[in-house]
Amino acid sequence: MQNQSHQNITPRNEIFLSEGISIFPELGEIIFDSKKIRISPNNMRVLKVLLVNSQQVVSRKKIFDSVWKNQIISEDTLTRCISDLRSAFKSVDSNKKLIETIPKLGYRWIARATKENIEWNDEKIENDIDNEFTSTKLKIKKPDKNSSLSNWWLVTFALLFITLVTSVWQTSKVFDRQIIRIALMPMQNDAVSQERIKRTIELAIKDSLLKTDRIRFLSSQAINSNRLDLYPYLAREYAIEWIIEGNISSEGKNTKITINLVDARTALVEYSFSSISSKENTQELEQSTIDLIFEIKRNLLPN
Structure with a gap:
């Protein structure tokens, strides 16, 4: 028992x-x-x-x-x-x-x-509160009913307020730890004809990752690509954890897409994914994009 x-x-x-x-x-x-x-x-x-x-x-x-x-x-x-x-x-x-x-x-x-372990003994706290009220009532010989009622409401409101603030604080802590902050850098490409592919991939990455409840992107307006220490700066100022950078290049009749996951604090590439597809095969290119996004998700959200 x-x-x-x-x-x-x-x-x-x-x-x-x-x-x-x-x-x-x-x-x-x-x-x-x-x-x-x-x-x-x-x-x-x-x-x-x-x-x-x-x-x-x-x-x-x-x-x-x-x-x-x-x-x-x-x-x-x-x-x-x-x-x-x-x-x-x-x-x-x-x-x-x-x-x-x-x-x-x-x-x-x-x-x-x-x-x-920090422990919370609800039963002990309730007993302590009851004892405190009992002790208080014994000390007052002629209590004022209106005053007692007012004090009771005041104590109740104070306890509710403290409970609410504590709950909000703990929830914000948990929520803050779960959010993964990402900056998506403009993809590099070596031909004007690849601009459409570039925009399609960038939009697909954002659209797919934002559907999760744990990933958020930094606004592109906050990214100043002229800074020499850009990645550590984003980690320091905006708490960015990961940078997604990419490159589109031509290899004969094929298009090679490379996506890198970079640790924002160190600017080191932790994961790199590549995919090669025919320039003329739109369906193959779309499948390559889907595969790359899947790899990004798998490494950002391992659980």
Whole structure:
């Protein structure tokens, strides 16, 4: 039989504590000495694997299996995640060395890490409120009915307001983490005759990806292609995660379409997809476009 005192206790969030640092995996945040740093979802998943196995060597294979199970990911992706995490912790405390590279073996979170759950005991809170009201009523010898009613409404309104604000805040956090922000760069082409193909592909990519509830595009008006640091700038100013860039080129009687998925923070190409079709076969070209969009979706939305 289940212990009744635990029936209404629900974990709302898990926290890892290590070296005075608080890590909130679900919120994607680390806090140290009132400094708050945001961590990307993939980096946080890597960090969580290290924290769960703190003070132990974790192999690269184990991290890949835990974070990118059944996905084809380059080795550089994990190396960059570790580099990002080190930079994040260095920004909150430059004296702390927390992630150690063990050559040919993997990585290790050096310090001891403990996990705690923030719990909400609804039954206990209700009892505390009842006790507080009982205590208050005992102290008042001659209560004013109108005053008591007014106070009751005031307390009720305050509790409802706090609950509403908390719910909105948590919902916005979850929603914010789920949205994938993308910038679609104008495709490059080497012939005027390819302009129609270019516009068709760009519109098809936008139309297909916007039908999902997790992908949003940056307005083309916000993209200044003259900047030398354009991709990192978009990541920094607009929280863009991915850049989609493409190229259309002629190869004899065929048209080659190449689409790249670029990490906005590093400007590194993470995925590249190519398709070759006959210039005269419109149906083949349309199928190539569909196949490319499918590959983009599969890599942006692996789940």
